[in-house]
Amino acid sequence: MKKKPSSAKAKKPRPATPSRELPGAADGDHAFVTIRKYANRRLYNTDTAKFVTLDDLRHMVIRNEPFVVVDAKTDQDITSSILAQIVADQESSGENMLPNEVLRQIISFYEKGMSESVSAYLGKSMEAFTDNWQQVEQIGEIGRRNMELFQQNLVNMFGNMATAGQPATAQDDEELEEELEDQLREIQAKLDALRDRRG
Numbered sequence: 001m002k003k004k005p006s007s008a009k010a011k012k013p014r015p016a017t018p019s020r021e022l023p024g025a026a027d028g029d030h031a032f033v034t035i036r037k038y039a040n041r042r043l044y045n046t047d048t049a050k051f052v053t054l055d056d057l058r059h060m061v062i063r064n065e066p067f068v069v070v071d072a073k074t075d076q077d078i079t080s081s082i083l084a085q086i087v088a089d090q091e092s093s094g095e096n097m098l099p100n101e102v103l104r105q106i107i108s109f110y111e112k113g114m115s116e117s118v119s120a121y122l123g124k125s126m127e128a129f130t131d132n133w134q135q136v137e138q139i140g141e142i143g144r145r146n147m148e149l150f151q152q153n154l155v156n157m158f159g160n161m162a163t164a165g166q167p168a169t170a171q172d173d174e175e176l177e178e179e180l181e182d183q184l185r186e187i188q189a190k191l192d193a194l195r196d197r198r199g
Contacts, residue, residue, distance in 0.1 A: 057086060
């Protein structure tokens, strides 16, 4: 009597892994999500219990949603290699942020055993660049507000002219000019401070 062949059951992903805490995170900080990478190269989000793509992880980075990627078999942290794949995809799409010479130097640093020193240097450099960029954005926001104020002043000035039926007085013009000069001096002072910090 022949035995009936047993039907093969499809393997299911492991149960959701509890989210890990960020190293040095303070109370109230968000834990980062664990992404498991399987042998078939599929990525499984243990927080949402769904398979995700590299592009999904890219959007998580953009949204500042922390995550760690681990090998489903060994539980080894492979986050850096996954992030490097995302960067490679961005570079291949035509958004060339990393010059070839920089990439060559990074590769050579691996051979020279300088990965730890270079990693610390790049981390500090990116932190400083981010701080400077945020200051530039703040200055840009101040400039936008000043432009809106300038436009509003013009509307008020010409509106008053139309209401009164007569041109604005010389005193009104002087007050407007002084106000705009004060705003320009404020912007210039912030730009000078930013240049001094970079120097």
